[in-house]
Amino acid sequence: MFIHPLSVLSVLASGVLDCLAAMPLEPRWHDVRTKHAWGAVPEHWETLGHPAAGTTIDLHIALEPQRKNAVLDALYEVSYPRSPKYVFLHHFSVYPFTDLRLCPVGGRRRYGAHLSREQLADIVAPHLDTLTLVNSWLKHHGVHRSSVSQSHGGGWLTVADVPISQANNMLSASYQLYRHAKTNETAIRTISYGLPVELHSHVKSVAPTTYFNSPGMLRHAPRSRRWAGTMAAPAKAASIDLGRVLSRDGVGPVTPSFLRWLYNTLGYVPAATDRNKLGVTGLIGDSPSPVDLKRFMTEYRADGAETATFDVVLINGGGYDPNTPSVEGNLDIQYAEAMAFPTPLTYYSTGGGSGPDPYLSWLNFMLSLDDNELPRTISTSYGGHEEAIPLDFAESACELFAQLGVRGVSVLFSTGDFGVGKDCTDRSGNVRFRTMFPASCPWVTSVGGTMDYPEVGASMSGGGFSNYFSRPAYQDGAVPTYLEHLGGQYDGLYNANGRGIPDISAQAYRCAFVHRKEVYAIDGTSCSVPIAAGIVSLLNDYRLSKGKTPLGFLNYWLYDYGIADLGLNDITSGSNPGCNTDGFTASTGWDPVTGLGTLDFAELQKMLDEL
Template sequence: MRGIIPLLLSAALSAPAVFAGPIARSPYVVKETHNPPREWTKLGRAKGDNVIQLQIGLKQGNFEELERLLYEVSDPFHERYGKHLNSEEVNELVRPSKESSDFVHEWLRENGISDMGYSSAKDWIIVHLPVESVERLLDTEYHNYKHEDGTMIARTTRWSLPRHLHDHIDTIQPSTSFFRAASNKADWVQAPPEIPASYKKPSNESIAKVCNVTSVTPECFATLYSTKWYKPEAAGKNKVGFTNYLGEIPIRTDTELFLKKYRPEAAESARTFKAYSIDNGPVQDGPLTANQSESDISHEANLDVQAIAGISWPTPIDSYSTGGEPPFIPDLSTPTNTNEPYLAWVNWLLEQENIPQVISTSYGEPEQSVPRSYAERVCRQFAQVGARGTSLLFSSGDRGLGGTNKCYSNDGKNTYGFLADFPVSCPFVTGVGATMNFEPEEAVYRPARNTSTGFRDLYASGSGFSAYFERPKYQDKVVTQYIKNLNGLYDGSYSKGGRAYPDISAQGLQFAYFWNGTEGTISGTSASCPLAAGIISLVNDALIASGKRQLGFLNPWLYSKGYKGFTDITVGYSYGCNVQGFPVTEGWDPITGYGTPNFAEIVKQTDAKYDW
């Protein structure tokens, strides 16, 4: 996807810059190497006159101070708790030093580059350049790479900078990134499936009355997670949002059909939720066109908006559609390389004065497809959002430990190992896994099998330990104990010292929803994540109605006291990578986190009033 959006550009970028010939202040030295995952095949050289929107991430001035403040305003036992930063305060902390800014601008000008755009904190510089010019700038070669699903991109596996710039530039993309931001939805069916033989009907009459395992509805979620009797009071001050990529569009007519059937009092909100276009992202008010229907798009976007609206109405909803859609065909004269999904959205968000208190994202893919330097910088952008008081929820993935027959590293040796996902592996976001059944809930699982339409991979709640990000302090106690209790199980297959996920979970199997005018069901952590976001938005409603601040970055609160408001899940395994995987246990585990939300109990763990 396209990198930074036009709204961030402070200078017109109507034509690519022209090089006047490099003037190196110091010799070029390799800055980064990154091998593509084995699903990618290297082809011929990329076409030199194709234009790339190059994103240059300058070293941020004082991120360490921002991180310290983020944890203070997110710690319920700290005196600064809830005193979130505003956009100007965040920008001032991450603005690059004058030295870094001067060195990088001098380098670009020496290479004939004058048209530049910027992020709000000036920590990203954006230029449009032909591939051949980027190759000279970075002393590298771009080749075409083809993914096994047909996606085509132009990338390199190594790039260089003058030695004196290494400490002033963190990352430059698109260069070595091979990620595609796949949505975490398992599948959808029009006809409800048969009830599994192992399913046991809940003994709780209230739950049994409204929960059907073959098609789970908002009334079931509201009953199961105790939101049914809560009446939101702060809808004018509280908002919830969700992101869309890959050309996905939430279809208002489908959402209206869904709400008329399952939440009729909320039906009007299908026409009034706000839809934002970022970097020419698609928005539309009418139904799917014939071509859109044929291309099978918007299952994800429809699921997101319907899951949120069904649980959190009348809380206003913001939908963000970020432009750029693979495949990028390097042989065609396309204007930009459109495959950088998260940076465009998050930097646009940071430009805004007012942003939702909770935002759900149902996209991700193997961490190793993203260069470490780029993943770290995008993660830092998420920290900036958290410092402003927004909870970022990301789905944990649908392939357990990494899918079937896919768990090999890109270290050049195809080493076997579990594959963590990004962005959920970022320690500044909250990961959401998936559950199924009702009494008790258990970690979601459906085995891989061959079908009439081809092989279908397993569906299991995404589970992992980051190879990029160290375990944050808020996880030390519970994650260390969990690993100790494994007694060496799967040693060598995962990073014991890495950030572990997910943090919480919610229902993620057979959601009732509408697509293209027809009701069906859909599954995935793409379902559990927006559902959890909707419930957290109700908690914020209770807080704001009490004159308190929203929760903001959830994890310090969650791991210190908030976990008491979640129902522990104790049944299941992580699966994936051709093994049974990590076990679900009492307390936190890297499959269901701390479990599923109990709204009334969560509110008790906040400063909100509790008188309903």
């Protein structure tokens, strides 16, 4: 029997769980087993000792859902065009995974039938037994029910204002105040934590615990340099001198005019701007400047010079100061706007560097939005080394990205700017290629980099194979071909069974942008991802303008058609060196430098007509 989490809360209010917690079960809470631990303080961090007396933290507890794999099952069914399952046209089943093989008169395929916030809450809700156990454990440690709230459809609990001493007792932890040696940022963390044995099958992760995220290190740090040449872009695509635009001798930068020609978006005028929205994620205090955006659009997208703008939403203490813009904030906003104008654009500035993780704060906010408030495409240019993130946390966060896909949101992440890795020695002294998270999560679309014309893989393009996440089924028709081509090269340096990144790519070399009223050229996948997201946003606009649903999670669709190179420009040369190696090499089909290739909007638009 399934019991909705709201019903459980009413049970709590009635005091029934108080009776359950009073049963003679308390000794089990002392049988604790480690959930995650580092062998030493993570690199670049140093301890400053115990936090000041009276310090409290909010604990965020990810609970196992009652329906195992329900989110991923739903993601497949609503994201894969050939999914065989059907749904009633005028009624959505409370249990959306029933195999309703209806005739076409009574139903349609589940592709595109994204779940509402309430429907998603039904499938992520924990079992009553899980809530009973967790609340009993919290009561054992003196946590009052008024301190506990639910989020993500009941799949997460937040315990507010927990004293450090109490958190140590609850989690068999030793919280300390740490400082990052390079950024001077501080965070309260522990290098290990545990849970009672009986909770291990009910609790997926707890934060903040062992995730030593450094907000200042989340940014991919694109490389920029002042541009001394002309800023003017050609008025017509036909007049673009491709040799001058993309020569590597300093003649000219990549501009929106060239990108719109290259990726075939010039002829499209958005028609669903009342229903479509493009989101840009801002972390760690990054801010874009409206003044810089105006100058950028004046020079490179003149039709938007007077009207291009963006909204700003502040999440969990996020800040916005347009008078002191950041390189990242300006770059992300300018290319998202230039590619998708006049699609409404929202910048989500998220704080939380001293909390569990800015991603959790951002995900909590996004998943709480009503369906008509959600952006249909999201561009994110941040990430960190996968191995620096506890596996339990990475898996929990990754499933939240999957939930956005189930809600009909296309989420794109950049893959980083260090090829296969800058420093590839892990904590045990072993040499392994590095990948970035969240780009390595199978339920986001990861974006690598290209350069030049004809396009080749950019040398800084992050790419490789996850050590945390196994290869998803949608890659089974693409990745093995590359591995066969690779042969035994780099054996032992990467996980051949891991999720491959990137999925797609876009230009990442010498992108012109405006910062503090000056023009610069910049390199990095922080340029690639807003370019790709802008193209995807136009595809979502096209579907919405035809009365259809947005694309949502892209990868099932891209790999199904992308293997045949339909709608994608296959990049077959270039490499991403790192770790004192030449890195991987681009080749025909999918590769860990450029993925399936770059997007051809007009061809993909034709494919959408067939769905």
